[in-house]
Amino acid sequence: AQSVAQPEDQVNVAEGNPLTVKCTYSVSGNPYLFWYVQYPNRGLQFLLKYITGDNLVKGSYGFEAEFNKSQTSFHLKKPSALVSDSALYFCAVRAITSGTALIFGKGTTLSVSS
Amino acid sequence: DAGVIQSPRHEVTEMGQEVTLRCKPISGHNSLFWYRQTMMRGLELLIYFNNNVPIDDSGMPEDRFSAKMPNASFSTLKIQPSEPRDSAVYFCASSTSTGITEAFFGQGTRLTVV
Numbered sequence: 001a002q003s004v005a006q007p008e009d010q011v012n013v014a015e016g017n018p019l020t021v022k023c024t025y026s027v028s029g030n031p032y033l034f035w036y037v038q039y040p041n042r043g044l045q046f047l048l049k050y051i052t053g054d055n056l057v058k059g060s061y062g063f064e065a066e067f068n069k070s071q072t073s074f075h076l077k078k079p080s081a082l083v084s085d086s087a088l089y090f091c092a093v094r095a096i097t098s099g100t101a102l103i104f105g106k107g108t109t110l111s112v113s114s
Numbered sequence: 115d116a117g118v119i120q121s122p123r124h125e126v127t128e129m130g131q132e133v134t135l136r137c138k139p140i141s142g143h144n145s146l147f148w149y150r151q152t153m154m155r156g157l158e159l160l161i162y163f164n165n166n167v168p169i170d171d172s173g174m175p176e177d178r179f180s181a182k183m184p185n186a187s188f189s190t191l192k193i194q195p196s197e198p199r200d201s202a203v204y205f206c207a208s209s210t211s212t213g214i215t216e217a218f219f220g221q222g223t224r225l226t227v228v
Contacts, residue, residue: 106156
């Protein structure tokens, strides 16, 4: 069965500092990996995805994520955080070999202070 | 494209009443997903459809929940009878059926059962 773990319920960072939101996954076979962001009272918005190829993928709003197969991780990063990045972030996995549904982690609240 | 459209945005109902949530996926998308978001359990997959056919409904909590997709442009999630523990935000999402594509989410329906 597919699963995603986001070990931190909340990440706090000062504006201008780098940020990392952690994600590990478990899936049979090769994964497709995704990051989404949710602002209050809104739906989820797609940020970036890893399908194949370069382990470092770049996405919207200056975010990037690094796929590490040996550690089964897909951590979200940004070199310099903005207060407007404060939101709820979800990691998701979709197994190549079993259907098309995305399975999400519980989410990590990112709080960026000015 | 207007994106995934869900209605209503908010629903308050009394315990025991029937509730119907509606979703219009993005035109051309042939996979549709229903998710439920709560503080305790995060974002749970309830059911998903490919080409209007239910593929996996193992996430549906119990027989009180049912979902239909009578055509490519419309889906419903029904709860009958509703209970207070069903209070949550319900999201509909759609994507193409290829695994590499991200899912696009609606704004959600916030259901409160009193």
